[in-house]
Amino acid sequence: MTVTLDDTAAPAQPDAVGPRRGRLRGGRMLHLYTWLVIAWLILPIAIMIAFGFNDTKGRFNQSWDGFTLKWYGRLFDLDELTKALVISVLVALVTMVVAGALGTGIGYALGRYAFRGAGSLNLVMFATISSPELVMGASLLTLFVSLGLGLGVVTITIAHVMFSISFVAAVVRARVLTLDRSLEEAAADLGATPWTTFWRVTFPLILPAVFSGMLLAFALSIDDFVVTNFTAGTTTTFPLWIWGATRVGLPPQVNVMGTLIFLVGVLIAVVSSARGRRRGPA
Amino acid sequence: MRRRLAPYLLILPGSLWLMLFFVVPMATMLSLSLQQGDVVSGYVFTGHWQTYVDAIVDYRVQLIRSLWYGAVATLVLIVLSFPVAYWIAFYGGRRKATYLFLLLLPFFVSFVLRTISWRHVLTDDGFLLGALKDAGLLPPAFHILGTSFAVIGGLVYNFLPFMALPVYVALERIDPRVVEAARDLYANPATAFRKVIFPLALPGVFAGVLMTFVPASSDYVNSAVLGSSSTAMIGQVIQAQYLASSDYPTASALSFALMTVLLIGVFAYARALGTEDVMKVATR
Numbered sequence: 001m002t003v004t005l006d007d008t009a010a011p012a013q014p015d016a017v018g019p020r021r022g023r024l025r026g027g028r029m030l031h032l033y034t035w036l037v038i039a040w041l042i043l044p045i046a047i048m049i050a051f052g053f054n055d056t057k058g059r060f061n062q063s064w065d066g067f068t069l070k071w072y073g074r075l076f077d078l079d080e081l082t083k084a085l086v087i088s089v090l091v092a093l094v095t096m097v098v099a100g101a102l103g104t105g106i107g108y109a110l111g112r113y114a115f116r117g118a119g120s121l122n123l124v125m126f127a128t129i130s131s132p133e134l135v136m137g138a139s140l141l142t143l144f145v146s147l148g149l150g151l152g153v154v155t156i157t158i159a160h161v162m163f164s165i166s167f168v169a170a171v172v173r174a175r176v177l178t179l180d181r182s183l184e185e186a187a188a189d190l191g192a193t194p195w196t197t198f199w200r201v202t203f204p205l206i207l208p209a210v211f212s213g214m215l216l217a218f219a220l221s222i223d224d225f226v227v228t229n230f231t232a233g234t235t236t237t238f239p240l241w242i243w244g245a246t247r248v249g250l251p252p253q254v255n256v257m258g259t260l261i262f263l264v265g266v267l268i269a270v271v272s273s274a275r276g277r278r279r280g281p282a
Numbered sequence: 283m284r285r286r287l288a289p290y291l292l293i294l295p296g297s298l299w300l301m302l303f304f305v306v307p308m309a310t311m312l313s314l315s316l317q318q319g320d321v322v323s324g325y326v327f328t329g330h331w332q333t334y335v336d337a338i339v340d341y342r343v344q345l346i347r348s349l350w351y352g353a354v355a356t357l358v359l360i361v362l363s364f365p366v367a368y369w370i371a372f373y374g375g376r377r378k379a380t381y382l383f384l385l386l387l388p389f390f391v392s393f394v395l396r397t398i399s400w401r402h403v404l405t406d407d408g409f410l411l412g413a414l415k416d417a418g419l420l421p422p423a424f425h426i427l428g429t430s431f432a433v434i435g436g437l438v439y440n441f442l443p444f445m446a447l448p449v450y451v452a453l454e455r456i457d458p459r460v461v462e463a464a465r466d467l468y469a470n471p472a473t474a475f476r477k478v479i480f481p482l483a484l485p486g487v488f489a490g491v492l493m494t495f496v497p498a499s500s501d502y503v504n505s506a507v508l509g510s511s512s513t514a515m516i517g518q519v520i521q522a523q524y525l526a527s528s529d530y531p532t533a534s535a536l537s538f539a540l541m542t543v544l545l546i547g548v549f550a551y552a553r554a555l556g557t558e559d560v561m562k563v564a565t566r
Contacts, residue, residue, distance in 0.1 A: 026471075030369035037366050038384045041442065044399035045391050051402070062408060102296035113289035121297055126557040128304050130492060130548050131541070132500035134517050138524055138537040139307035142314050145530065162303040165296050170561045225394045225503065230524065239394045246398055246507065258395045265390035269383070 045262065052255035060249040071252040078253055084241035085257060087153060091237065092221040095160040100214040102161070103168025107213070108206070110169065111176025125166035136163060137230030144231065151233025159231045160221040167220065168213035175209030215268065222261075308541075315534035325531070337535045341519050345536075348516040349543070351430065352499025355437040356445075359494050360487060362438065363446035367486075368479075371453035382450065385443050397436055397507045404432060404508070428510035436504035441497060445490035448563045452486025453479070489559040492551050496544050516540055 051061050055068035076082045106125075110118055128136070140159050144151060179202070187197040225239040232240055242254055315333060319325035338345065370381045388396055403410055404426045414420045426432045456479065464474040502517025509515075516536065523533035 027369070027373050030365055031373065034366045034369045034381065037362065037442075038381075041385065041388050041439070044396050044403060044439075045387065047403055048391065048395065048399045062402065062405065064409065102299055105292040105294075106296040109289040109292035115286075115289040117293075118289075121293060122557060123552070124297070124300050124304065126552060126561065127545075127548070128300065130496060130560060132496055132544060134500045134502065134520060135311075135537045135541045136304070136307075138520060138533065139311040140303060141524055142311045142530060142534055143303070143307040146310055146314065158303055162299060165300060169296065174562070219389075223389075223392050225392070229521070239392050242392065242394050242398065246401075250398065254395070258391055261392070262390045266387070269390075273379070273383075 048255050049259045049262070052252055052259050054252060054255075056252060061252050061255065062249070071256045075253055075256055078251060080236070081238075081241055081251070081253055081257075084236045085238045087235065088222050088238040091153060091157050091160060092218045094157050095164055095221040096214045096218040098157075099161045099164035099168050099217040100210060103165045103213055103217070104172050104206075104210050106165065107169035107172025107209075108176055111173040111179075125169060128163055128166045129170075133163075133224075133226040137227040140227070141230040151231060152235045155231045155233070156228055156235065156237065159227045160217075160224060163224075163227060164217035164220050167216050168210075171213035171216065172206060172209050175206050179205055212272065215272070219265065311534045312538055314530055315538050317531055319531075320528075330531075333531050333535045334539060337532045338539060341516060341536060344514050344516045344519050345540070347513070348499045348540075351434055351437065351505075351513075351515060352495050355434050355441070355498045356491055356495045358434070358438050359442060359445040360449075360490070363442055363490075364449055364483075364487075367446050367450035367453055371450055371456075378454075382447070385446050388440070389443065393440065394503060394507075397440065397503055400432075400436055400439065401427060401507050427508060428513070430509070430513050432508040433505045433513045433515075436508045437498045437501060440501075440504065441494040444493040444497070444563075448489035448493065448559060449483060449486040451559070451563060452483045452489075456482050485555060485559060488551060488555055489563060492548060492560060493563065496548065500540060500544065 051064075052071055053067050053069065054061055054064055055066040055070070056062075057065060106121065109115070110121065137159070140155070140162075141151075144155055149155060183205070184197050184201055187201045188194075192200065223239065225243065228237055228240060229243070236244065238257070242250065245251070245254070313327060314325065316327060316329050316331070317325040318328045318330050318333075366385070370378055374381055391399075402408065405411065406425045406427060407415070411420065411424065411426070415422055415424065426435075460482075461474055461478055464478045465471075469477065499515075500517050502515055502521055505513050505515040506518055520533050520536050520540070523529045523536065
């Protein structure tokens with residue numbers, strides 16, 4: 001999930017509920033409660049990060065055996081795990097580009113034009129977003145099996161592009177709907193052809209939405225387990241490798257990789273939201 | 283003429299992809315569920331409805347359990363995340379975005395990995411339960427893993443943002459003056475909440491129900507990692523039928539039955555309330 005941090009509320013607006021005394025006490029209780037829920041959400045992440053620093057001796061990284069940094073040095077020691085991570089990243093990159101292009105086309109058309117079939121397209125998009133992943137994965141497997149298609153990186157990527165398109169399209173469509181049409185009219189008045197107007201005016205305006213849609217596609221793809229499990233065959237991605245290794249115990253390298261992916265993701269979210277804030281609401 | 287063609291050219295590649303890899307597979311699955319045969323000698327379409335009856339009768343326990351777990355998890359999620367969404371929407375001030383970001387932090391860790399991390403926390407003699415048992419606060423035989431409590435807890439943990447976000451979006455849209463008006467008309471805080479705030483938040487709750495009930499009741503990661511055979515859900519059955527025993531007709535029938543049950547709810551929702559809320563939250 002990508003996160004947009006731009007505050008939708010106008011800062012000058014006073015708090016919705018007036019400062020009555022009973023309210024304030026209730027507010028403090030709710031504040032505490034909110035932090036308890038956040039702490040609960042963060043607990044397993046903290047444990048994951050901590051056990052990446054665990055000086056574990058055996059195969060099980062279960063109990064605390066002292067602090068070490070060595071797993072960061074031996075990050076790529078497990079060839080199968082490294083290979084799985086590389087496959088995950090490659091699939092996510094291809095998904096990002098392909099779903100980015102196809103989703104942008106749909107999102108732009110839905111935001112800009114009224115055309116026959118727009119309603120059905122919307123419904124199919126809604127269905128891909130709200131269908132159980134299990135059923136999408138299972139149905140793709142039945143298709144690939146009936147076609148006699150070998151399962152592997154290609155089928156995984158096909159599946160990931162499929163479920164990412166609708167997300168990209170929804171992000172782009174939202175941006176196109178809020179575009180200021182007078183900018184394009186100004187370009188046309190100044191003698192720009194529709195083609196020039198699109199590439200010099202419209203496209204730069206929707207580009208931030210295209211980027212955040214693509215980031216979303218990347219995040220969905222690299223994290224996906226359920227659909228991938230059905231479409232991978234014997235190929236192993238990062239989540240599938242973790243799944244397969246749980247019975248024998250996870251090596252600390254998994255914690256380290258999880259930690260690094262977490263940090264990179266948070267960093268990208270914070271940076272892109274800071275940039276969005278500087279430019280004003282996207 | 284060119285302008286009228288433009289939208290169709292733009293949507294062509296994307297909708298072709300969705301057609302080929304979403305609509306066609308669903309149709310293939312429906313067809314396969316009515317075929318008979320096996321992987322080696324192939325399948326023949328026989329319109330054998332009995333597969334559905336047999337599959338549902340054989341796995342009714344897991345099917346009902348999945349819908350039950352999904353329903354309980356969804357209810358718990360409403361109760362658990364409503365106050366959080368309420369506090370952020372009404373008291374968050376300038377920090378609203380930061381709090382929402384904190385709620386989304388689990389999404390930066392792989393779904394499988396954060397579920398396994400819970401198992402690590404809740405291991406019978408791990409650092410948490412082990413310490414509590416050593417201190418004599420819990421009986422030695424006490425365990426959480428393998429129980430429905432652990433599975434539902436995992437579902438609640440993994441899907442919390444999908445409930446908190448749409449509820450927040452609905453609450454955030456409430457005009458503060460409406461609440462003020464209720465208070466000015468001598469509604470006490472409880473009445474103002476019951477008669478004004480909660481009804482206005484309902485669309486968000488419905489969107490949240492849709493976005494949590496469907497993935498929760500079809501999930502198999504949580505029950506596989508945190509549960510035991512007595513908590514097995516329909517997702518595990520379908521997964522095993524497909525990937526282990528290759529009984530494609532039964533697996534397809536079960537998937538299609540599950541899909542039908544869930545999608546009736548999804549499309550009833552879409553007809554009644556539109557698709558905007560869910561789309562907005564899904565792409566946040």
